Amino acid sequence: MAGVCVQLAVFQWLAPAFAAYSGASLGVAWAGFALYVAWEAIPFAILGLVDWAIRRRCPRARWWLFAAAFVGVEWLWPRVFPWRAGAPQVEVAWIAPLAVLLGPLGLTLIVALVNGGLFESARQRRILPAAVVLGLLGATLAFGAFWSSQPASGPTVRVGWVQPGVVVRSGEGSEEVVWRALLEGCSAVGLAGGADVCVLPEGICPTRWMELDPSAKGPEVARWRTAVAREQSALVARLRALARAARAPVLIGITRRWVVPRGDDQLEVVRRVNACVLVGPEGIRAWTGKRRLLPFAEELPWEGLRAWIPQAGRYSSSPDDGQLEVFPGGAKAGVLVCYEATRARPFGANPPGVLLNPTNDDWFQGLGPAQHAMLCRVRAVEANRPLIRVASTGISYAISGRGALLVYADSGPASGVVSVRAGTAQTPHTRWGEGWAPALALLALALPLLAGRRLPAKIEDAPENAPKDGI
Numbered sequence: 472m473a474g475v476c477v478q479l480a481v482f483q484w485l486a487p488a489f490a491a492y493s494g495a496s497l498g499v500a501w502a503g504f505a506l507y508v509a510w511e512a513i514p515f516a517i518l519g520l521v522d523w524a525i526r527r528r529c530p531r532a533r534w535w536l537f538a539a540a541f542v543g544v545e546w547l548w549p550r551v552f553p554w555r556a557g558a559p560q561v562e563v564a565w566i567a568p569l570a571v572l573l574g575p576l577g578l579t580l581i582v583a584l585v586n587g588g589l590f591e592s593a594r595q596r597r598i599l600p601a602a603v604v605l606g607l608l609g610a611t612l613a614f615g616a617f618w619s620s621q622p623a624s625g626p627t628v629r630v631g632w633v634q635p636g637v638v639v640r641s642g643e644g645s646e647e648v649v650w651r652a653l654l655e656g657c658s659a660v661g662l663a664g665g666a667d668v669c670v671l672p673e674g675i676c677p678t679r680w681m682e683l684d685p686s687a688k689g690p691e692v693a694r695w696r697t698a699v700a701r702e703q704s705a706l707v708a709r710l711r712a713l714a715r716a717a718r719a720p721v722l723i724g725i726t727r728r729w730v731v732p733r734g735d736d737q738l739e740v741v742r743r744v745n746a747c748v749l750v751g752p753e754g755i756r757a758w759t760g761k762r763r764l765l766p767f768a769e770e771l772p773w774e775g776l777r778a779w780i781p782q783a784g785r786y787s788s789s790p791d792d793g794q795l796e797v798f799p800g801g802a803k804a805g806v807l808v809c810y811e812a813t814r815a816r817p818f819g820a821n822p823p824g825v826l827l828n829p830t831n832d833d834w835f836q837g838l839g840p841a842q843h844a845m846l847c848r849v850r851a852v853e854a855n856r857p858l859i860r861v862a863s864t865g866i867s868y869a870i871s872g873r874g875a876l877l878v879y880a881d882s883g884p885a886s887g888v889v890s891v892r893a894g895t896a897q898t899p900h901t902r903w904g905e906g907w908a909p910a911l912a913l914l915a916l917a918l919p920l921l922a923g924r925r926l927p928a929k930i931e932d933a934p935e936n937a938p939k940d941g942i
Contacts, residue, residue: 474515478508482552484837492768492834494782503767507551514548529918534591534600536918538583542576543912546905551766553813554846557582561849565615567874570853572614574815574900576908578849581611619873623892625824628798630859630891631660631669631719634867636884638833639677646677650709656886657717663888665718668797672863673724673809673829674745678706684729684741691732699730710750720751720797724808724829727760743786745769747806747829749795757796760789761808763817794823802893805856812847812860820902824893826850826858833864840866848874853900857891 485507490500521540525533545555557578561567569577588604591597633656637649653671660669681699683692714721727746730738746760764770764786771777771784793811794803803823809830811817828847832840844866851858855872869878869889878889 474512475508477515478511481838481842482507482511484835484839487836488834488839489768492782493780495780499779511550514544517544517548525918532918534587535584535603536914538580538587539911539914541583542580542908545579546576546908547912552846553815554842555579555849558845558849561845561852561874564619564874565612567852568615568618569611570849571618571855571898571900573907574853574905575849576905577900580911581608619875621873623872623894625893625895626798626800626802627890628802628825628893629664629666629888630825630827630869631657631663631666631717631888632859632861632867632869632878632886633657633660633669633671633717634862634865634880634883634885635672635675636864636882638831638863639675649675649677652884653713653723654716656884657713657721659886660888661716661718666888667719667799668749668804668827669714669717669719669721670827670829670859670861671713671721671723672861673747673831674726675829675831675863676706676710676723676725678702678709679726679728680706680746680748681728681730681738684731686741687731689732691734695732695738707750707754710748711752711754714750714752720749720756722747722749722795722797722804722806722827722829724831727758744789745786745808746789747808749797759791759793759795759806761786761811762789762791762793763811763814764788765810793818798825798893807847807850812850812858813843815849815853816901816904817850818854818901820897822854822856822894822901824856824895825891826854826856828858828860830860831863832866833862844868853898854894855896855898855901856894859889859891 486500486504489495489503490497518540522537525536529536541556555575555578557580558575560578560582561570566578566581569581573580585604585608588600592601633653635649635652635656637652639649653675657669660666681702683696683699710721710723713723724747727744728740729742730740733739744760746758748755749757766772767780768783769786777784793806795806797804802825804825804827805818805823807817807826807828812828832843835843844860847858847860848870851870851872852874857869857871859869861867865880865882867880867885868876869891870876871891872894877891878887
């Protein structure tokens with residue numbers, strides 16, 4: 472019941488957002504949300520069973536074994552949105568750097584240990600749990616203070632960003648309104664002195680990119696090739712104008728479509744990618760795109776669901792590595808499109824120097840934009856890389872690799888230029904990941920089973936020959 476209540480209170484915005492994005496009816500969306508709530512409530516039931524075993528077999532160790540179990544279940548349980556209980560701590564300057572060592576699960580561990588230890592000390596009138604967790608918290612704060620005071624070692628780069636305050640969606644404004652908002656934002660970046668790159672939101676380009684698929688065959692291909700090239704040329708001209716206005720190459724979110732002719736006057740889309748294109752004043756420089764798709768929205772686990780959610784599952788993963796050479800001196804930018812930035816270590820052990828997160832959160836309501844933005848913020852701290860997040864209507868921000876908030880835009884039109892230090896070195900978390908988490912999970916699950924006898928729940932209930940201090 473606790474798991475159900477938590478999901479209903481925190482993630483109720485998912486149902487209307489899913490309906491708006493996928494084309495599903497509200498009835499189907501709320502039915503899907505009910506299944507989501509049931510799935511996400513199962514870890515709470517597992518934790519309840521583990522805690523019951525711990526209280527019976529190892530009650531004195533409950534405060535730290537439960538914390539270990541909590542982390543283990545978070546690590547093991549597959550989730551659509553990889554929410555971590557410790558994620559909000561990324562906004563606490565001296566606690567967030569713990570993610571450099573242990574990742575987002577490390578933040579969960581410190582939250583669970585501190586709360587469990589203090590509760591145990593108050594309930595059982597024992598000093599040891601409180602002393603241990605306060606010492607651990609003090610060490611965490613000391614490391615955070617030390618880490619935050621260290622100067623960044625990478626080169627300084629300038630990143631422009633544009634939050635246009637409008638979105639591209641059927642029935643909401645014309646293409647020219649969006650183009651005008653983008654041009655105004657890019658012009659503001661140019662007036663601020665330009666940048667090494669100017670980042671625009673996910674999918675904000677009003678005109679979709681179209682190209683003939685290599686599989687296209689037939690006598691009509693030559694004619695269509697000319698027509699497609701004409702459309703491409705017109706679109707590139709408008710993108711080049713944005714780059715000239717920004718005095719920088721622009722990275723803009725765009726739907727990239729591959730088509731094949733079907734008859735004399737029709738084109739069929741055979742593949743779509745949620746892409747980003749880097750365009751300079753001279754033309755297109757590079758493409759990248761979304762590599763990890765959002766389940767039940769951009770991709771479907773089985774085709775039978777398409778009858779219920781007709782607009783879902785239309786995208787393919789981008790085959791590239793998400794890294795672009797955009798900065799002087801060879802520093803690379805890593806592009807994380809929307810949902811990609813919610814996953815730990817998206818670039819493995821060697822992340823690029825600067826992380827860019829173009830996104831569109833206009834589908835979300837309520838707590839959705841803030842929750843999504845918080846998950847993305849962890850990526851900067853764990854990798855010690857600056858991250859610039861650019862949303863169509865907010866929330867946009869820039870955060871340093873040390874976790875300091877440099878720029879923040881909530882809603883409405885906004886733009887600017889931010890100078891950040893590109894990261895260079897690996898962190899313990901990017902190098903080794905979260906391999907420590909399964910060890911904790913194994914300990915939490917195995918120790919209650921292997922305990923030889925039930926320990927007394929309270930010190931005063933212990934037999935006379937029992938030790939007076941425990942784990």
